[in-house]
Amino acid sequence: MTPSVTRKAQRAGRQAAGHDLFHLLSRAGLVTHGVIYLLIGWLALQIGLGRGRAEADKKGALQTVVDNPGGTVMLWLLVVGFAGMVLWRCSEALYGEPVPDGHKPAKRLTALARAAIYTALFVSVLRYATGHGGKGSDEQSKSFTSEAMAEPGGRWLVLAVGLGFLAHGIVGVVSAVRHEFLEELRTSQMNPKVRTAVKVLGVIGTSARGLVFAGVGVFIAHAALAFDAGKAKGLDGTLRELADTPAGPWLLVAVATGLVLYGAYNFCEARWRKVEAVRS
Structure with a gap:
């Protein structure tokens, strides 16, 4: 590919990433992310309160969607939303994030990794929507x-x-504790009360999500050290383990509430997140 063709391709890509429709699709992806975490948190909350048996993970969330009126339509909307997340993260990997130092290689590699994760999520949700189920x-x-x-x-x-x-x-x-997520939001468009509410949602929600991911990592690492695949756990298993701690089910209830708040924070991101590609 000649340099002129490459430049034209980059220019076309930037124009697409800068289009209002692309921004709308990106925000739709954030709404989708929020819906999934609201459902996962709700399912985990039900488990903690002894009222539910559904898996508190993506599969359980998708099944909850399907089991309700209009579930099939909602499921396909989630597919579109995750496609938006993939495209948005890919644009950040190519052109940088609209945050301080967002153009640097480390930021772009992080965006690329997230794009890969959301691609896997998109594929799994698409398979679920087309009747291929999922683990x-x-x-x-x-x-x-x-x-x-x-x-x-x-x-x-x-x-x-x-x-x-x-x-x-x-x-x-x-x-979350350092409030770094606020750099990604247009806080100048919020009044003081809204900004405080968003900060609270971000701190609690992002911390809860981080704790769960750390827990999943501990179980996977333990499985490797013990050379026993049976010790590995996913999101659902990690959350259920919280109920077996000395704190009892109340620790699970607390973390589940945090995941619900993280879902709500995603809706705030959909409203105020900076999604525009960095201009060269």
Whole structure:
């Protein structure tokens, strides 16, 4: 590909990423993300209160959507929303994030990693919508761990994945406590009361999500160290383990409430998040 063709392709990509329709699709993706976490938090809350048996993960959330009136339509809207998330994260990887130092390689690599994660989520939701079902988070975690550890050096790959989840969770909690997420929002468009409310939702919600991701990482790393795939857990299993701590089900209720608040925070992101690509 010649330099002129490359420049034209980059210019066309920037124009597409800067279009109002693209921004709308990006915000729709944030709404989708919020819906999923609201449902996961609600399902976990029901488990903590002894009222539910559904899996508190993406599969359980999608099944909850399907089981309600208009569920099929809602499910396809979620597919479109996750497609928006993928495109948005890809644009950030290509052109940078509209935050301080958002154009730097580290930020772009992070966006690329998130794009890969949301691509996997998009594919799984699409499969669910087309009737191909899907595995629960625990089954997926155990299956990945078992298959990976059967390969040479796979045990260390699983350990690296577990440590990656753990690090991601810890970074999420630290970022929440330091209010770094506010850099991604148009706080100047909020009045003082709204800004305070959004900050509270962001701190509690992002911290709860970070703690759960860290927990998933601990279980995956433990499975690698013990060389036992059965010890790996996904989102649902990690949340259920919280009910077996000395704090009892109330720790699960607290974290589940935090996940619900994180879903609500995603709706705030859909309203005030900076989604425009960085201009060169």
